[in-house]
Amino acid sequence: MNKQRLEELLLVWEEDRLTTEESAELKQLLTAHPEARQRLVETGVLKSVAEARVHAWEKFGTGTVTKHRNVIESPRLGWFRWIPLAAAACAAIFAGVMWKMDPSPSREVAHGASYVAELAGMEAAVWAEGSPPLHEGENLKPLTLELVSGRIELHFMEGASVAVQGPAKIELISEKRMRLFSGRLSADVPTRAIGFTVDTPVSEVRDLGTRFGVAVADGGATETHVFEGEVDVMPNAAVDRTGSVRRLQTDQGLALAKGQKTPIEIVANPAAFPLPERIVPVPLPCAGFDLKALGWNAGDAFPPNKYDVWEGDYITRVGAERGIVTKGGTGMLRFMGAMRPGTPPAKAGGASELYCWIDLRPYQAKWKGRRIIAEFSTWFNRISSPESKLTAPTVIAATYGPGIQPGMAAWDARLYPNNPMHALSNCDAQIRSDEDPTTWEQATARVTIGPEAELLLLSVRVRSDVENPADRRFDDVYADEPTLTFRLGNAIPNPR
Amino acid sequence: MHDNSAQDRQPPDDALDRQVRAFLDCRPLIEGHIAALVRDRALADDVFQEVWVRFERVTRRGEVIANVPAWCRAAARLVALESWREQRREQGTPDPELLSLVDRAYQEQDGQEELWHKKSEALGTCIDELPPRSRDLVVRRYRKGDPISTIAGQLGQSVTSVKTALCRLRLALGDCVRKKLNHLEAI
Numbered sequence: 245m246n247k248q249r250l251e252e253l254l255l256v257w258e259e260d261r262l263t264t265e266e267s268a269e270l271k272q273l274l275t276a277h278p279e280a281r282q283r284l285v286e287t288g289v290l291k292s293v294a295e296a297r298v299h300a301w302e303k304f305g306t307g308t309v310t311k312h313r314n315v316i317e318s319p320r321l322g323w324f325r326w327i328p329l330a331a332a333a334c335a336a337i338f339a340g341v342m343w344k345m346d347p348s349p350s351r352e353v354a355h356g357a358s359y360v361a362e363l364a365g366m367e368a369a370v371w372a373e374g375s376p377p378l379h380e381g382e383n384l385k386p387l388t389l390e391l392v393s394g395r396i397e398l399h400f401m402e403g404a405s406v407a408v409q410g411p412a413k414i415e416l417i418s419e420k421r422m423r424l425f426s427g428r429l430s431a432d433v434p435t436r437a438i439g440f441t442v443d444t445p446v447s448e449v450r451d452l453g454t455r456f457g458v459a460v461a462d463g464g465a466t467e468t469h470v471f472e473g474e475v476d477v478m479p480n481a482a483v484d485r486t487g488s489v490r491r492l493q494t495d496q497g498l499a500l501a502k503g504q505k506t507p508i509e510i511v512a513n514p515a516a517f518p519l520p521e522r523i524v525p526v527p528l529p530c531a532g533f534d535l536k537a538l539g540w541n542a543g544d545a546f547p548p549n550k551y552d553v554w555e556g557d558y559i560t561r562v563g564a565e566r567g568i569v570t571k572g573g574t575g576m577l578r579f580m581g582a583m584r585p586g587t588p589p590a591k592a593g594g595a596s597e598l599y600c601w602i603d604l605r606p607y608q609a610k611w612k613g614r615r616i617i618a619e620f621s622t623w624f625n626r627i628s629s630p631e632s633k634l635t636a637p638t639v640i641a642a643t644y645g646p647g648i649q650p651g652m653a654a655w656d657a658r659l660y661p662n663n664p665m666h667a668l669s670n671c672d673a674q675i676r677s678d679e680d681p682t683t684w685e686q687a688t689a690r691v692t693i694g695p696e697a698e699l700l701l702l703s704v705r706v707r708s709d710v711e712n713p714a715d716r717r718f719d720d721v722y723a724d725e726p727t728l729t730f731r732l733g734n735a736i737p738n739p740r
Numbered sequence: 741m742h743d744n745s746a747q748d749r750q751p752p753d754d755a756l757d758r759q760v761r762a763f764l765d766c767r768p769l770i771e772g773h774i775a776a777l778v779r780d781r782a783l784a785d786d787v788f789q790e791v792w793v794r795f796e797r798v799t800r801r802g803e804v805i806a807n808v809p810a811w812c813r814a815a816a817r818l819v820a821l822e823s824w825r826e827q828r829r830e831q832g833t834p835d836p837e838l839l840s841l842v843d844r845a846y847q848e849q850d851g852q853e854e855l856w857h858k859k860s861e862a863l864g865t866c867i868d869e870l871p872p873r874s875r876d877l878v879v880r881r882y883r884k885g886d887p888i889s890t891i892a893g894q895l896g897q898s899v900t901s902v903k904t905a906l907c908r909l910r911l912a913l914g915d916c917v918r919k920k921l922n923h924l925e926a927i
Binding site: 248258280570 | 745749754767768769771775776779780789801802815820835837838841842844845846848849859863868875878880881882883887888893894895896898902906907908912913914
């Protein structure tokens with residue numbers, strides 16, 4: 245058996261791109277050779293393990309993984325990546341049983357000096373007297389924190405994001421566990437961090453893949469609110485010795501207090517909680533300028549009058565050329581000129597650009613009331629050529645109010661407050677790119693998407709300051725990998 | 741006849757423990773099997789999550805699963821095929837002969853979970869020991885899920901040379917795992 249050939253076939257098969265002949269060849273090899281079948285399994289396991297290792301490199305750096313593993317590794321599980329799933333499994337399966345066996349909520353304390361969370365953000369945070377000085381971006385080991393006022397955001401190493409609103413007292417216990425003595429917090433827990441747990445004076449709140457809020461009043465009375473997904477609430481011995489577990493689902497809530505015989509069901513209210521920032525990638529048309537799409541080469545010079553398409557001046561999509569390799573994917577965009585090819589120079593504009601309109605209404609409906617910041621980025625590359633003239637790579641993001649339709653009129657009105665179609669918010673971000681074809685420079689425009697905004701304009705452009713239109717050249721500038729992300733912040737206004 | 745609650749049917753704690761750990765121990769095999777079935781990164785993640793949810797549900801009900809890997813493969817096949825058909829109805833169904841060979845390949849490894857656990861650990865170490873350029877290739881292929889043609893475009897290399905590099909890298913990792921296991925046995 246030709247191992248190299250088998251490996252090539254498996255590689256192509258993983259991409260689902262086998263030809264009929266290759267498929268027949270692979271089937272023949274797998275049928276005839278047990279070692280080929282074993283190799284198929286090995287490559288599947290390689291995929292799983294490699295993804296885990298790369299994830300670990302990104303999280304802890306390539307040189308610290310082993311050290312970190314030693315700190316938190318379970319001797320029986322033996323593999324660092326499985327810890328979150330183990331937690332989830334235990335949370336889901338042993339919820340009631342484990343509580344009866346061991347009511348100590350601190351049994352998952354990380355031994356040694358491993359970091360458990362990053363202090364990802366602070367907003368007017370005032371710490372109690374005697375608290376250690378803390379800085380944004382600092383990695384935190386297990387410790388107790390008392391926030392007098394303001395708001396902080398924690399990113400736990402296992403993936404959960406937690407926003408805490410002062411006044412509050414919390415304890416960071418492990419990468420997947422914390423305690424709330426008083427105050428309120430909310431957690432956004434991705435799938436990989438399922439099992440994230442918040443202990444309160446009267447309960448243990450275990451996430452099953454969700455977003456939820458917990459509020460603890462003086463005296464320990466606790467409210468749990470589920471915004472999305474499911475959580476298990478396990479009253480502790482202070483209120484219930486039966487070890488019963490209450491599973492809450494989206495929009496459900498539960499109030500518990502010492503001396504209270506029966507938990508009270510309540511309706512979840514996300515507006516009553518600080519919400520951790522979420523970064524949501526928004527798909528853009530043409531997949532990173534890799535795909536040809538109607539309008540790219542049209543060069544009609546006008547912004548499109550529809551959503552989700554790039555249109556504008558004369559621009560082409562190219563592969564690697566002139567010493568420039570694409571920033572990502574198979575294609576990139578090359579600015580060619582203002583307006584259509586053959587346009588008399590005297591009529592050509594001073595900029596070459598593409599436009600795209602995004603309908604914000606579905607996003608506004610989904611995240612009603614949340615503060616949203618749009619970040620639009622694009623990478624630029626510029627090379628030096630004898631005809632090269634000064635160009636200014638720029639990205640633009642602007643929002644518009646209700647009733648404004650995509651098109652030239654909205655674009656023209658963008659910067660004129662007296663025009664009823666003017667933009668509600670606008671950002672032109674211009675950079676100076678170098679002339680090295682091997683490096684890409686990124687430009688990013690950020691705009692706040694207010695509650696009224698229903699339309700988002702994105703534009704990538706190069707502009708020339710050369711006075712004589714005949715001398716304006718744009719075709720030594722390239723753009724690639726446009727990305728749009730929405731950063732979802734707290735509700736506005738914060739009700740508390 | 742009343743349902744005498746799931747608690748009565750729950751297996752003892754150590755049996756539950758074993759089932760959960762069996763699932764965890766064969767996770768790379770489960771993920772590999774699913775990836776082989778669907779060959780779509782996002783879909784594979786969804787299928788794995790669904791298999792876990794079904795496993796958790798069944799276990800919580802108190803059912804004892806004798807052969808966890810086989811159970812997960814069957815569940816994965818069901819979920820994968822449902823999703824596959826939904827997504828690709830227009831393109832027909834997957835090649836049943838290849839699917840059958842995939843099942844056979846994984847079935848032949850039943851009962852060797854401990855060995856695969858050791859292999860996975862050794863593989864992780866081998867990947868950690870890779871030189872920077874090979875690591876970059878691992879990141880592009882396995883973290884970002886880029887196809888060979890995309891990696892070739894990004895690196896300014898031909899598809900053939902990237903394919904060759906990936907093949908060599910994967911075969912070298914296989915050799916590395918074998919050496920580490922032999923070394924362990926020798927100890």
